[in-house]
Amino acid sequence: MQYQRKNSSCQLVTLTHAAFHVHCTFTMAEADTYWYLEHKTTGRTIILQAGENTLGRHSSCTFTLSGYEFLSRRHAKLIVRGNSRVIVEQMNALNGVFINNRRLDGNRFPLISEDTIGLGVFITGRQNGVVPEKHAIFVLKQSAPIL
Numbered sequence: 001m002q003y004q005r006k007n008s009s010c011q012l013v014t015l016t017h018a019a020f021h022v023h024c025t026f027t028m029a030e031a032d033t034y035w036y037l038e039h040k041t042t043g044r045t046i047i048l049q050a051g052e053n054t055l056g057r058h059s060s061c062t063f064t065l066s067g068y069e070f071l072s073r074r075h076a077k078l079i080v081r082g083n084s085r086v087i088v089e090q091m092n093a094l095n096g097v098f099i100n101n102r103r104l105d106g107n108r109f110p111l112i113s114e115d116t117i118g119l120g121v122f123i124t125g126r127q128n129g130v131v132p133e134k135h136a137i138f139v140l141k142q143s144a145p146i147l
Helices: none
Strands: 003-006 011-012 020-022 027-029 035-039 045-047 050-057 064-066 076-081 085-092 097-099 108-111 116-119 136-143
Touching: 027 064, 035 076
Parallel strands: 050 064
Antiparallel strands: 003 011, 011 027, 020 064, 035 045, 035 136, 050 076, 076 085, 085 108, 097 116, 116 136
């Protein structure tokens, strides 16, 4: 991750990792918080932008996630509405979207901080809470305000 500091804003220039690639630019006011996904096992993070964030294997997604099993080309969309609201929308997800180990029944669902989001998989009792690196299971988190 690379950050450039300019007065009262942080600018995300590029974020690359073997498992995912994204290139985006956004600014963030000092007092703002931001939402991000953290992989349950590896701790890899995906910083979400305001508005729509598409996740999947296809290069047209906001976040192209490669190297994960059970993931569709255009799997899910996370919609960030300000500092207080995130909604998950299931797209063309053959293996479904799981929120806190429950399959998303409808098309959209409101999320809160610390919700677990499984893209195509969920945590089973056989895993004893350990998530394989190749499973796209993330925890939604909200940063503390930057003062």
